[in-house]
Amino acid sequence: MGTRLGRDCLYVPSCRMGLYLALRHWCEPGGRILMSPVNDDVILFVVLAAGLRPVQAPLSAADGSIDVDAVPEAAWNGLSAVLTTNLYGNPDPARQLRERCDRLGIPLVEDAAHAIGSTADGKPVGSFGDAAVFSLSKHVGAKAGGFLAVADPALRAPLEQARDALLDPARLTAELTYALRPYAESAVRGLRLAPAAWWALRLLGLQEREGIRMPLRPDDLRQALGAAPSLAAFHSWVRVDMHDYRIAPGRSRLRRVRRLLDRLDERLSLHRAGTGRLLASRWAPPVTAGAPLQPLFRVPLLVADRDAAVAALARHRITVGYLYDPPLDAYAGEPFTDPSPAPAGAAWFARHALPVDPLRAGPVIGILNSSGARSAGERSGD
Numbered sequence: 001m002g003t004r005l006g007r008d009c010l011y012v013p014s015c016r017m018g019l020y021l022a023l024r025h026w027c028e029p030g031g032r033i034l035m036s037p038v039n040d041d042v043i044l045f046v047v048l049a050a051g052l053r054p055v056q057a058p059l060s061a062a063d064g065s066i067d068v069d070a071v072p073e074a075a076w077n078g079l080s081a082v083l084t085t086n087l088y089g090n091p092d093p094a095r096q097l098r099e100r101c102d103r104l105g106i107p108l109v110e111d112a113a114h115a116i117g118s119t120a121d122g123k124p125v126g127s128f129g130d131a132a133v134f135s136l137s138k139h140v141g142a143k144a145g146g147f148l149a150v151a152d153p154a155l156r157a158p159l160e161q162a163r164d165a166l167l168d169p170a171r172l173t174a175e176l177t178y179a180l181r182p183y184a185e186s187a188v189r190g191l192r193l194a195p196a197a198w199w200a201l202r203l204l205g206l207q208e209r210e211g212i213r214m215p216l217r218p219d220d221l222r223q224a225l226g227a228a229p230s231l232a233a234f235h236s237w238v239r240v241d242m243h244d245y246r247i248a249p250g251r252s253r254l255r256r257v258r259r260l261l262d263r264l265d266e267r268l269s270l271h272r273a274g275t276g277r278l279l280a281s282r283w284a285p286p287v288t289a290g291a292p293l294q295p296l297f298r299v300p301l302l303v304a305d306r307d308a309a310v311a312a313l314a315r316h317r318i319t320v321g322y323l324y325d326p327p328l329d330a331y332a333g334e335p336f337t338d339p340s341p342a343p344a345g346a347a348w349f350a351r352h353a354l355p356v357d358p359l360r361a362g363p364v365i366g367i368l369n370s371s372g373a374r375s376a377g378e379r380s381g382d
Contacts, residue, residue, distance in 0.1 A: 031080025037327035051229030274358025
């Protein structure tokens with residue numbers, strides 16, 4: 001990955017731990033960081049754990065990327081850093097954000113968890129920021145691990161020391177669970193009774209959310225904020241759906257990650273092909289003429305009734321994940337984040353986006369057609 005990005009890269013047990021590591025290194029506690037409100041709630045809690053105040057950015061309703069021009073000048077002047085999202089692999093306007101950060105003298109941190117093969121302005125996502133964090137659980141399919149890429153190679157050694165200080169020691173039980181997880185997931189997802197599969201996943205610790213967002217627990221969160229910066233104080237939020245996010249990897253885990261990473265180009269080709277099929281469908285978001293075809297992790301089709309589309313797919317045993325509705329400012333409120341000055345774009349996108357796995361493009365298109373799903377633009381008043 002260092003060769004692909006032209007940067008030094010450091011392995012981390014999870015993207016969320018890599019992000020915490022980057023924020024603690026580049027941002028002083030008490031600072032304010034611009035981020036996307038359509039994002040995993042775990043990211044919000046990582047930002048809070050680092051002692052930072054999230055500032056929610058206006059988004060483009062077309063693809064959920066940060067709308068740079070809609071951020072008020074007063075908001076820019078009060079920032080300590082900018083965090084991109086590259087939602088589902090669609091790149092944020094990295095060059096514009098880089099130029100803004102350079103003028104302000106603040107770091108740009110790229111969250112590239114969904115964007116391991118995406119490009120912006122002809123460069124790989126992850127090569128614009130002072131730091132970038134990637135996940136090996138998404139395109140690579142390793143169900144573990146990530147890496148932190150840094151612009152300054154001299155920082156790799158101190159970041160490695162900081163990482164090691166945060167690691168929990170490797171545990172045999174964690175390695176056994178990791179080795180068995182693919183088989184357990186395959187078995188329980190093969191159950192024909194959805195409630196039985198859901199409970200089996202819960203018992204295995206693979207599913208902890210009853211809804212799209214985890215419970216905020218505001219009283220507990222206020223108490224945790226008093227201890228920030230502290231990963232331990234926010235552990236109960238940051239660990240959700242990934243209990244081994246800070247455990248040192250064992251040999252079997254690293255062997256599997258390496259084996260799957262060797263197949264990355266093959267996987268990216270499959271994602272790119274599926275993305276092309278989905279972007280040719282009538283539910284596709286607008287596509288900029290001449291833009292490169294990205295190997296999206298998920299393609300956010302825009303449907304009039306997202307919940308009905310999710311239910312139609314579920315009847316055919318296709319699960320839709322990576323939903324981020326409501327946006328983080330509506331979810332967390334002003335006690336824990338600065339709301340977006342223009343929330344309409346994020347709210348519309350979050351309500352209508354149906355994140356589809358490009359590897360399931362054919363079946364999904366067929367099911368949506370047979371169910372009569374309409375594109376979001378076909379429904380008056382939206």
